[in-house]
Amino acid sequence: MTAKVSVIGLGSMGLGMAQSLLRKGFSVTGADLNAEALKKLEAAGGSGFSSAAEAAREAEIVVVVVVNAAQAEAVLFGEKGAAAAMKKGGVVICSPTMSPDDARRLAAKAQAMGLYYLDAPISGGAGRAASGELTVMASGTAEAFAAARPALDAMAAKVYELGDAAGIGAAFKMVNQLLAGVHIAAACEAITFAAKLGLDLATVYKVISASAGNSWMFENRVPHILEGDYSPRSAIDIFTKDMGIVSDMGRKENFPLPVAATALQLFLMTAAAGMGRDDDASVARMIAKMTGIGLPGERS
Structure with missing residues (x-):
C-alpha cells in the first residue's frame, strides 16, 4: 500500500488500529497528546505528531479515534485540525461514539471542505x-466507502454497510451501547449478589459462563472483578457518556428506556464515588461498598 493514512487519537483502540494498518503496508502517521503513545507508534514503524494537522498533512485517509463528538470536531475542524491539512478528495473515517445528529453535522462540515466522510x-x-479484527458499523456515500475500503479491510474483520448517509452508523452504535451498558451493570449486580449469598465467585463465573444467563460482558468483565484489577480497559466515564447519549436520544424520540436509565444511574453513582476513570467493572465495587460486602482485592 502507498496510501498515507493518519490516525488521530492513539489510545488503546487507535494505537491498535494504526498497528494493523502498518502491518498491511500503509504509510501511517498518528497524532496524540500522549508522548508515550507516539513512541509506541514510532516503534511499530509509524510517524507520530503532537498536532492533528501535522499528522494529516497530505493524508488520503484520516481515521479519527477520539472519545466523543466534541473532540472529533476539534481535531478535524479546530485550530491545527486535520481536515484542512489532508488531501482534497480524501476520506475521514470517524469512529467516536456520538449521536446521529452530531455525525450528520460533522459529515456536512467535511463535505463542505471537499472531503468524503464515513460515519x-x-x-x-x-x-x-x-x-485488525474490529467490527465497523458504517454509513456514508458509495464514494466514501470506496475511498475508505482499503483501510477498513486492514482494521476490521466485519464492516457493515448500513446506509448511504451519516448518522445511521451512529444510531446502530447507540443500540449496541445501550445493550453493552445494561449488560455490564447486570453482570456487576449479579456477581455482587453472588458474593452476598456467600458463593464462591470463581465457581459462579464458571457456571454462569456456560449457562443461559451468560453475556459477552459478563464473560469479559467479571474476570476483572475476580482479579481485583480495575485498571481501565474501558472506563466508567465512557459509559456515563454513552448511556447519557442513549437517554438523550430516547427523550428526543419520546421513547421510554427504563432499563438503560437504571444502568446510567449505576454508572453515575460509580463515577460520583470517585471511580470514573477506573474500569467499568467498578460498578461492582460501588455496589459492594454500598452494601458492605467484600470482593477480591477490596476491603468490605
Whole structure:
C-alpha cells in the first residue's frame, strides 16, 4: 500500500488500529497528546505528531479515534485540525461514539471542505483493534466507502454497510451501547449478589459462563472483578457518556428506556464515588461498598 493514512487519537483502540494498518503496508502517521503513545507508534514503524494537522498533512485517509463528538470536531475542524491539512478528495473515517445528529453535522462540515466522510463507529475492544479484527458499523456515500475500503479491510474483520448517509452508523452504535451498558451493570449486580449469598465467585463465573444467563460482558468483565484489577480497559466515564447519549436520544424520540436509565444511574453513582476513570467493572465495587460486602482485592 502507498496510501498515507493518519490516525488521530492513539489510545488503546487507535494505537491498535494504526498497528494493523502498518502491518498491511500503509504509510501511517498518528497524532496524540500522549508522548508515550507516539513512541509506541514510532516503534511499530509509524510517524507520530503532537498536532492533528501535522499528522494529516497530505493524508488520503484520516481515521479519527477520539472519545466523543466534541473532540472529533476539534481535531478535524479546530485550530491545527486535520481536515484542512489532508488531501482534497480524501476520506475521514470517524469512529467516536456520538449521536446521529452530531455525525450528520460533522459529515456536512467535511463535505463542505471537499472531503468524503464515513460515519464508522467501532466495536470489539483493544485486543481486536490490535489484531485488525474490529467490527465497523458504517454509513456514508458509495464514494466514501470506496475511498475508505482499503483501510477498513486492514482494521476490521466485519464492516457493515448500513446506509448511504451519516448518522445511521451512529444510531446502530447507540443500540449496541445501550445493550453493552445494561449488560455490564447486570453482570456487576449479579456477581455482587453472588458474593452476598456467600458463593464462591470463581465457581459462579464458571457456571454462569456456560449457562443461559451468560453475556459477552459478563464473560469479559467479571474476570476483572475476580482479579481485583480495575485498571481501565474501558472506563466508567465512557459509559456515563454513552448511556447519557442513549437517554438523550430516547427523550428526543419520546421513547421510554427504563432499563438503560437504571444502568446510567449505576454508572453515575460509580463515577460520583470517585471511580470514573477506573474500569467499568467498578460498578461492582460501588455496589459492594454500598452494601458492605467484600470482593477480591477490596476491603468490605
